[in-house]
Amino acid sequence: xxxxxxxxxxxxxxxxxxxxxxxxxxxxxxxxxxxxxxxxxxxxxxxxxxxxxxxxxxxxxxxxxxxxxxxxxxxxxxxxxxxxxxxxxxxxxxxxxxxxxxxxxxxxxxxxxxxxxxxxxxxxxxxxxxx
Numbered sequence: 001x002x003x004x005x006x007x008x009x010x011x012x013x014x015x016x017x018x019x020x021x022x023x024x025x026x027x028x029x030x031x032x033x034x035x036x037x038x039x040x041x042x043x044x045x046x047x048x049x050x051x052x053x054x055x056x057x058x059x060x061x062x063x064x065x066x067x068x069x070x071x072x073x074x075x076x077x078x079x080x081x082x083x084x085x086x087x088x089x090x091x092x093x094x095x096x097x098x099x100x101x102x103x104x105x106x107x108x109x110x111x112x113x114x115x116x117x118x119x120x121x122x123x124x125x126x127x128x129x130x131x
Contacts, residue, residue, distance in 0.1 A: 008112070009084055012082065012107055013107065015107065018104050030099045031100065034098060034100050053077060083109065
C-alpha cells in the first residue's frame with residue numbers, strides 16, 4: 001500500500017483588478033515575483049500551466065450570442081491555473097503565497113470534478129431550492 005498522499009487538482013481563478021493606489025512599478029514587481037513563484041511551483045509539480053485571459057469575450061446562451069460577459073471589477077476573471085494539492089485547504093495555502101495578492105487581485109480555488117454531469121446528482125448547475 002502506498003504511503004504517498006493523494007493529490008487532487010484544483011482550478012485557481014485570478015479575480016479582480018490591480019489596486020489603483022499601487023504604482024505601475026509596484027504592480028510590475030509583484031508580477032515579476034509571481035512568475036518566479038509560479039515557475040518554481042510548476043517545476044515542483046504543484047502547479048500545472050494555465051493562461052491569462054484576453055479582454056475580448058462573447059456570452060453564449062439559449063438567447064443567442066452577445067458581447068460580454070461584463071462583470072463588476074471584483075468579478076473579472078483574469079486568468080486560470082491548476083493547483084495540485086492534497087486538499088482544498090492545502091491548495092488555498094499555496095495560493096495565499098501569490099505575490100499579486102498585495103496588489104489587489106484575489107483567487108478563487110475550486111476542486112475539479114472528474115465525473116460527468118448528471119441531472120440526478122447535485123452539482124454547481126443544480127438550482128437552489130428555497131429554504
